[in-house]
Amino acid sequence: VRFSKRRAGLFKKAFELAILCDAEVALLVFSPAGKLYEYASSSIEGTYDRYQQFAGAVRNKYRGGASTSNNEDPSDIQSRLREITAWSLHNNTDEADASNLEKLEKLLTDALRITESKKTLAKQNSNRSATGENSNGPTGEGGNT
Template sequence: MTRRKIQIKKIDSITVRQVTFSKRRKGLFKKAQELSTLCDAEIALLVFSSTGKLFDYASSSMQQVIERYDQHSAIQKLGQSSVDLQLEGDENQLSKVVAKRTRELRRLNGEELQECALEELQELEERLQRGLSRVSKTKDERIVKQINARRRKGIQLMEQNQRMEQRLAQEQGQSSESIIICSSSDNPPQDSDSSDTSLKLGLSLFK
């Protein structure tokens, strides 16, 4: 007979529920004892029934396991707190850096200059002049590159035009030669002997 699969849900019958609780609790404690023995694990179990009755199991001492758990929880909380503090400090530092960079950018755009001292304004002017010179240098380099590229493109186009003109000239020369040959073949030269023979035959008939 095969075992039926029990649906995991609350048992409605109080009697059946108590019997099932007693059986499952004993099985749970037995499995905990086996796990502790086989794996040398320190285990503590606390179980409260639906009526509020306490059942416990400890592989060594319940008090020692609870104290060890409290210490471990405190260490975890302390570590998490230190991580949170570090993240909070990094966030504050990052916020300060962002605020500083934003203020510098606004000043470079000519904003919020009223609070700047004379030395800060002079330094800002020097930075702008250096940046402007770099921008002008980069712009000039780009313009020179574009001019050289267009010159090379113009030379390539001129060379292509010359090659096309030479090809057209060769094709026109070949077509004129073919026309001369065709005209000479259509009008062959007459033989002088044949004309003389026709004249002689005409004279003999008149005689």
């Protein structure tokens, strides 16, 4: 029962991440009994092929000691998603236990939280920009000195 609940939570988070971010998400989970459960926003094969293309570059980036920025730009989010995918593919074996699933759930939850805050911020900036464009015109003097 615990595995089923955790699995359902993971799949819900993966679905939300795919919808809210318009991200390509693939999730593979093996039950303790060895049964495969999968979710893909497009196709698992396509996502895995895409992962294979970028895996070397991402690993080199993290191993090379490149400085990471906390600005959370879209490329950083993509890197995190690739890291989650890599972690998921390497840790979802027949011996997967609740603690591994909890770690994966935390990674997905964090990624979802960051994405939701970025989305909210983008909407606020868009609204400010639209409002700012309307208020910039009538300021009158102050443009030329």
